[in-house]
Amino acid sequence: MKVFNICGIVIAQLLAQLTNAQGCSTIVTRRDIMSLSQQEWNQIVYVLRRMNDDGWFRYFSDIHNYEFGNIHGNDHFFPWHRRYLRDFEEVGQRYDRNFAIPFWDELRDSRNPAGSPVMSDLRIGGNGFGSCVNDGLQHGWTMSFPNPHCLNRLYDMGNQMRPWYSPEYIYSVMQRNNDMHGFRENIEFTLHGSVHLGIGGDMSTPYSSNDFAFFLHHANLDRLWDQWQSWGHGSTMDGRDRYGNPIGLGSAIPHYGDAIGSTMRLGTGRMCFRYAGGTNRRQSSAIKMVSQPLASSANDAEANLARLPSNVLQKWFPHVAHESSLLDAANSTRSSVSPVVSNGKRIVYPAPLTDAWVSMHRFDREKVAKIMQEAREFVDDLNSAKYLSPY
Template sequence: MKILSICGIIAAQLLVHLADAQGCSNVVLRRDIMSLSQQEWNQMTYVLRRMNDDGWFRYFADIHNYEFGNIHGNDHFFPFHRRYLRDFEEVGQRYDRNFAVPFWDELRDSRNPAGSPVMSSARIGGNGFGACVSDGLQNGWTMSFPNPHCLSRLYDMGNQMHSWYSPEYIYSVMQRNNDMHGFRENIEFSLHGSVHLGIGGDMSTPYSSNDFAFFLHHANLDRLWDQWQSWGHADTIDGRDRFGNPLGLGSALPHYGDPIGSTMRLGTGRMCFRYVGGSSSRREQSALKLVSAPAASSADSADTNLARLPANLLQKWFPHVNHENGPLNGSNSTRSSLAPSAPSGKKMVYPAPLTDAWVSMHRFDRAKVDKAMQEAREFVDDLNTANYLSPY
């Protein structure tokens, strides 16, 4: 009887898995935007221009603007944006069956975002100084929402941007938060806001999805969520919506009405996409490769340098990294951390704080934001005092 019962449970789980997988005959791969060939980028440009000409950028900007208060500053943030990007991706697939939203590995460019090749004329273009972006993907486009205008950008330091959050800090956030609420809040108060504010212009408004940079940015945030989920948080949903109601897997997403649970697993249901370098082979990779994708030697160097930190700082900021076993409790990737070779790299730098206008627009708790900002500065101070050198 017990054997039959176990077999029944296994069969039921298999049926659920097969049911979840329905509708995913075409699972597309989301890739780093800089890995796309010129031909692939040209095809993406064609699809995106067609989408704008047919009114789809207006459609998505309207949704994001209308739902703004429901999807920021609360724990709908990650599942809503995953569903929203998938909606955008599905529309793109009406023009090209293999269309997939790429991601921008922003952590790799965090020290000097304005110098990123992503913001060159060969990709999405650069600064507009508060006026029209004059090169790259959306040069010459008319954005329709909330009224006809050219796409605007205004870097937060004029022709430069403040530094964003480092791979090391985001890796620390991922390790130190085991609940969705804490993970979401720390990401929303850090990397999410710094990219929007750094680029500025349309990106600093509730209709920020006018700028294709929005989709690159949120695909990367979603990729980080996918990575965090693979660390034992596959079905972790907690926290509350904007009205204080508790959230669970059955809670309805703003605008779409789908249950949050329908967004939780990539490659199943309607989530017919995966990230290149995704969770299937992740356990064998080095720790910082899980967060960012620089050259292998850079990631290995970062892992090595982290493992040299004093034990008290490892416990404080990287509780799953230790001198004996390296990252993720047993990966072989940093066994070389005890080698006597001298570390090389650069001192950590402070990331830009959220502005008062941004905090007000999102109705964030200012005290919580200030606490998060102070923690980020403390992180930099601690690593610099310990003579940690970043290869990023």
């Protein structure tokens, strides 16, 4: 009997390996939270409440808190959070096999994050003014890590939040960085931190995953990484861990032990999910793949960017500059019209990281200062070129 049991185990392992190599039997789609019907959102709320009641939010906050130093300020950032979100999603699928983490297209709301419908009573709720969130998804919940408390939020401007990073800026980051290390730094030191700090409360602590805003935020960051991967960086993994040791596709993910390479392709292995909207920037307006407003806004942004002066375009949008030069050669023309869009707005300075945030993460202060200065220079250059954003 033992021989048959051993044979059965071996066969099961081989079948599991074969399934893993071939991909997923079921792939869920992560959608923009604002595209969900009320009935679809209510089902997600049902799953999340049960997960919290059964101690899963405590479990995941404990992991994030414990691994905090291993997964921030170094190049484990993207693969670790992808694995972590998938772990959370798999637990949710124990309650509903179709459960998928939505993403929040924060770039669309970057001018006025506090005014986003995501932060209304119909979705995750709003400010707690340093105390309990009193509406939305987690109103009335008890969060049990690190000790029992209500979910806290504290916007960084009282009842408002400082602006986050624009779709145009993140589009530029994706074009200017061809290695994982550079891409990670330019996302982690900008959009990642500004959202955590803007919402505040639990979101500004090492146990930030108490707040479901964490999962919406990191699903969006993961979506942006997926977009960047689709631009020819699908198997790119370089950089170092927190101790300065080089890491690559074969390196073990902290806590999980899986190889980083196991997270690199969606729809394979345990990465049984995809993002609504696709990943191929050739399918539609490229900037629309970064943020998903009305198609007309994305098309206006594309047209405006293509009209930027050559020096600005080449500096901040090298892919667009290359494609524009090819189009110019084909048409033998180059428009000198100022890039103006009806009802467009000047780009505003995004919120910088705070000293406390930099210290908590043990970031390299010089690198942070350099990237934040570049972000301000980006705003200055586009405003000087009279670029008006439709976002």
